[in-house]
Amino acid sequence: xxxxNGSASVAISYFLSGEYDAAIxxxxxxIRAYPDYPMTYPRLVAALGQSGRIEEAKRALQEATTxxxxxxxxxxxxxxxxxxxxxxxxxxxxxxxxxxxx
Numbered sequence: 826x827x828x829x830n831g832s833a834s835v836a837i838s839y840f841l842s843g844e845y846d847a848a849i850x851x852x853x854x855x856i857r858a859y860p861d862y863p864m865t866y867p868r869l870v871a872a873l874g875q876s877g878r879i880e881e882a883k884r885a886l887q888e889a890t891t892x893x894x895x896x897x898x899x900x901x902x903x904x905x906x907x908x909x910x911x912x913x914x915x916x917x918x919x920x921x922x923x924x925x926x927x
Contacts, residue, residue: 833855833862833864833865835851836848836851836852836854836855836865836868836869836872837868839851839872840868840871840872840875840916841912841915843875845872845873845875845876846876848868848869848872849869849872849873849876849878852865852868852869852872853869856869860892863892863893863895863896863899864893864896864899864900866885866888866889866892866893866896866897867889867893867896867897867900867916867920868916869885869889870882870885870886870889870919870920870923870925871915871916871917871918871919871920871923872919873885873919873923874918874919874920874921874922874923875915875918875919875922879922879923882919882922882923882924883923883924885923886920886923886924886925897920897925897927898927900913900916901913901917901927
């Protein structure tokens, strides 16, 4: 799991630094390697939304809510301690751009 944790951290680090394309690619790598890990899906959707790739974000949201429906609520309700409130707000903004209604 060490590789997994590092890969997931890379995706969120890119997102938080505004490097959305790199975040998207990193999240996709994590999803390919660990499709059962639910928290990568909202990060992918948020990065797509913030990058302006709205149609792709909407498709990813639809797929993600089928695969990991609870991940979105968990992300919002159980903010990880390393997320500053403004970072979580930024992620939620990206999710909403994709059409998330949470």
